[in-house]
Amino acid sequence: MIRIRLLQPFLKKIKLPVEFGDVIFIANQIKCFDLDKKVVISFPKNENKESFIKSKEFQRELAEKGFAPEILELNRKIPCSKEELLEQYSGKNDLGVFKKLFSFYKMRGIEDEITTIHGSFSREQILEKNGSYVFTDWKPRKDFILTDLINFYKRKIQYERK
Numbered sequence: 001m002i003r004i005r006l007l008q009p010f011l012k013k014i015k016l017p018v019e020f021g022d023v024i025f026i027a028n029q030i031k032c033f034d035l036d037k038k039v040v041i042s043f044p045k046n047e048n049k050e051s052f053i054k055s056k057e058f059q060r061e062l063a064e065k066g067f068a069p070e071i072l073e074l075n076r077k078i079p080c081s082k083e084e085l086l087e088q089y090s091g092k093n094d095l096g097v098f099k100k101l102f103s104f105y106k107m108r109g110i111e112d113e114i115t116t117i118h119g120s121f122s123r124e125q126i127l128e129k130n131g132s133y134v135f136t137d138w139k140p141r142k143d144f145i146l147t148d149l150i151n152f153y154k155r156k157i158q159y160e161r162k
Contacts, residue, residue: 001008028137034046039072042060049079056081058138067104068134069127086134089126096128100133105145113117116140 030043044052064116073082108116119139127134
């Protein structure tokens with residue numbers, strides 16, 4: 001998007017130290033990517049510091065079980081995290097992705113088709129790691145097990161129509 005100048009109106013020219021990396025992406029968090037070291041440094045943007053730390057602690061717990069990128073460092077004083085940088089999902093194995101997500105549901109427990117779901121599931125939030133998949137941007141909540149599946153395909157169809 002940068003190459004085709006689609007993001008240019010939204011970017012501000014700022015100077016950062018070299019260790020912050022090559023690319024800056026601003027979403028709910030400010031993310032600095034060091035492509036050489038394969039790490040992402042995240043800072044809270046719109047969310048409060050406590051919420052940011054809580055979400056990163058949840059991510060750390062999920063990473064230990066193979067469901068999220070590993071957090072290499074978590075700084076509570078200056079809220080930021082350093083995480084492993086992984087490859088984006090290639091889109092070639094939706095069944096494998098859903099098997100992995102279902103194993104998360106089973107770990108959290110399923111009762112009457114309700115479980116803890118990802119909460120905002122889409123292909124952009126799937127990364128590949130060691131021949132398997134991990135998920136980013138968790139907004140966990142209790143809901144019907146099919147909610148993530150419906151959201152995934154709804155967003156996929158919207159993306160393909162563009």
